[in-house]
Amino acid sequence: MRPLTAQDPESVGGHRLLARIGAGGMGVVYLARSEGGALAALKVIRAEHAADPGFRARFRREAQAAARVDGRWTAPVTAADPEAAEPWIATAFVPGPSLAETVAGHGPLPPDTVRALGARLAEALAAVHAAKLVHRDIKPGNVLLALDGPRLIDFGIARVGGATALTATDVVIGTPGYLSPEQARARDEEVGPPSDVFSLGCVLAYAATGRPPFGGGTVPAVLFRTVHGEPRLDGITDDGLRILVARCLAKDPAARPTVPELRAEFGDFGTDDWLPPTLPAVIAERSARVLHLPEPERPSAPGAPVDEPPAPSRRRLLVLGGTAAVVLAAGGSAAVRLTGRDDPPSTAASRPRRTVAVQADLSGSGKALGASVEHGVRLAVEQHNARADRPFDLALRMLDDAGDADRAKEAARRLVADGRVCAVIGPTSDATALAAADRYKKAFLPMVTAWAGSDSLYAAVDMKNPTSSVFQLRPSDTAIGAPLVRYLTSVRPARRTFLVEDQAARDYSWLIAQRLAANPPSNGTVVRHQVAADTGDFGPAVAAAVAARAQAVVYCGDSSRRAASCARALRAAGFTGTPAATEAVLTPEFLRAAGPAAEGWVFSATFVDPSRLAPAAAFVRSFKKRYGVRSVGRGAAEAYDALGLVAHVLAPMGAGPVDRGNLTHRLRAVSYRGITRTFAFRDRAAEVDEEPGLFLWRVEHGTPLFLGQYQEVKV
The missing domain is CATH 1.10.510.10 (Transferase(Phosphotransferase) domain 1)
Structure with a gap:
């Protein structure tokens, strides 16, 4: 449960609101007390959804049906108003644990x-x-x-x-x-x-x-x-x-x-x-605790941002959430190489200093991405510290985990133990993020990453946990097929889509294929064809696609090398439709191995080319000048935004020590407009809103071209 915010009403339909139970894109769930004194879970639907006559009709019908549920072991509907400006429905509140x-x-x-x-x-x-x-x-x-x-x-x-x-x-x-x-x-x-x-x-x-x-x-x-x-x-x-x-x-x-x-x-x-x-x-103790909630204290500070409600104390947050506090033991023996490039202390004695860390692969196989992330964060810190009106100075601590899971755990241990560090940007790979996430979560130290394989991270960390401090800025893999569906429906329509399911990446391939099969592009037909993991011959799959008169072929795996084999087979067969895949394939290796066969391939992705985004123009100029490069490396713009997000949330927290749990709460509540997109988290959890973070790319003249946010791409 969370305190009410300044924009929450005091009452709805005669129910006095006491606290927030949850919130999301559809509306807000409140703990409320009826005029008769009974507790209720009251769900309020946002006005923008209620403005849709179809939605309101469905809500009315479903609320009426739910009100007919009459069972001893269900939470009954106690009141509802489907005709309100913001429709709502109340059910009896059960104070026990789940x-x-x-x-x-x-x-x-x-x-x-x-x-x-x-x-x-x-x-x-x-x-x-x-x-x-x-x-x-x-x-x-x-x-x-x-x-x-x-x-x-x-x-x-x-x-x-x-x-x-x-x-x-x-x-x-x-x-x-x-x-x-x-x-x-x-x-x-x-x-x-x-x-x-x-x-x-x-x-x-x-x-x-x-x-x-x-x-x-x-x-x-x-x-x-x-x-x-x-x-x-x-x-x-x-x-x-x-x-x-x-x-x-x-x-x-x-x-x-x-x-x-x-x-x-x-x-x-x-x-x-x-x-x-x-x-x-x-159960009795938990029930008594909830039943004796005090009347809510409503925020009233003038000028307080409405999207950043004051956080409860950690003690109250843990009591209401039923979560036990965890004390970390300082363990582990893996070596971590410190870069020795921590920023110097602030020279302004009266200005507080906030330390943000970057954990990245700076010397392993992913060092190119790690360097881009470091450069993006450093530029953001320098620009912040150059502002005359800055409320605090930023200091930066860099740790290199070399892409190794054991070193990532040790890096996390060190950063958790450093009381100066209030947030961590990174890690930058699947293995390191998964290795470090649990330690950061237990210490309430915010970990903000946009580069690890999101589906694995979402599965390993309970993003719905109200105390989770792991923030994944990259949308989940479960959504990455959506840009391809739209492209093959609205940009280059394909009534017949052929899916190549690569069994070398069985789970990932099945997920991508499932999304497209459940949402057929152009409301047409979808044919699924599996390629065994022990073969690199995509000729039979392409022959089947040609026989099916496919207008689009989607490679659903995650291997750049095998996708290139599929591309060469399509070119040899004279395929003239749209070939497509996801960002896992969009690498220099694919372009080299596919050669001319890469031309025209379309990719859904979660990263941008900042040089083609108007809000990022100043960043691109500063980045090129600062580092003497002709282009901005992949990941730098997202790193710049990750630091900007953390700095934005730190700004109103005052001059005293930063409470990590409080910062986690504020990060979960914020909506931040960066240079790449707007970042907000659903249901006050650490799961990012997906729609703004999904993009399309197309290979033209041998070079990947960024097309933009997928819903905005035109014919």
Whole structure:
């Protein structure tokens, strides 16, 4: 929970607002108290969405349906106003912790408790389905635990941060690891009550073992295992329970038990003593804490930015979030080479000094990118310190991790231990970011990176965690297919698209192909063709594309070398349509290996050419002059913006010591306009808004040409 901001109303529909539970692109969820004194979770939809008559009609219909849900183990709708300028709906607030929090903090539940949980959640699903709703997002975070039993929340209404549950099509709605195979395939027409049964099976497996049945890792890997793999249920010690959960996880929806069958097989359980002995006191204490919240203190400082609400103290943030404080031990023995280039102290005695660090590969295989990142940050620091009106001086600390995971961990340890460092820009590779992220997160030290493989990082770090200090400025790989869909729909339409799925990068290739198959360019047809990992011959795939009269061919893998083989095969076959791929392929290696066959290839990407952006013109001039180069290296503009974002948030924090947790909170709340795009984070989490950060490139005359933000690219 978070304090109310200056722009929040004091009340909505007779409900006194007490705190923010969450916020996103669709609206805000508040903790509120009704005129009768009852607590409610009140969701307010933003006016811009309500202005769409279609959206308002769907919201009205879905709110009415949700109000019909009448189950003991659901959080009922208590009030709603679909006709308000900003429509809202209120449900009973359950003050207990979620199943996710409980299992994470206290371990798996015993079999009898899991059976009781299953019986009650089956009853809750029966009530949801009786109202002609399908939940679609059953997960441990949507199961709240009260002393008398669980409550299933967030059923079938316009969810904050996403599309409406009943009417959205061609998108994956739900949480990877807990969604059904039909959801993973984005086959909306197949998603019915059996889908909820599958998700319930995943939740019960998690409750019994402490892990989701299809494992963790990257989003495409989890989705692939959900569709094609077998669940891991070896941690369920009760044979009968394990068999029942396995039936829920059948790939074929028709093979799963129905909700009434589930309820009967779980048996009868009373409401007393359903929890293991250690949990009732924990739940009671948590409930009492929330129920005795004080009246909110509303920000009133004149001129305070509306997008940066004052942060609660770390103690209050942790208490309300149910998160335990962590003290880091200074461990590790890997060597880190310090560059010896820390900036000198400020000469202005009266001006505070803020230290920002850069952790990058400056001597390994990724040193070209590391150098660009360093140059971009250094230029930003120099320009900041040259301003006469600056509220503080910036100092810079550089650490080289050489692209090595062990050295990255040691670099993170050193920066965490340095009390002067208030934020870290980097790391600059997959391995180093994944190695360092957990240490930064535990220390509440903001880590701001735009260069690591985002899907792996999103999967490894809970970006929805309100205390996460890992900020990924690069959009997730799950969104990187969107620019190609638009290009092949609005710029160079292709009614017949052929997808080359490279099994050498099975998970990544499946993710890209899945996005295009679920959203066919030009509403046309999509053909998927797999190329085995043990062959470099793309001739058969190209022959199949020609036979299908493809107007576009998308290489869905991540290998520049193999993409070049595909390009040469297309050129040899005389293909005249649009060849395309994602940024993983857009490298000098691809251009060299493909040669003339690279001409005309289109790429979706998350980085820019600042020389083609009007807001970056001054930066480009200064960069060329400062470093004596003819062009700005890849990554420098994003690094310049990353430093600008941190400096922007530091500005209103006063002259005293910087609290890292407070800075994390403010970073999550801010919207910052940089030279490359606007940066903002969804749901007050560390997950960046994706749309502004997706771009298109095309190879012309052997050189990649930046086309711009993908929604703005014209014919």
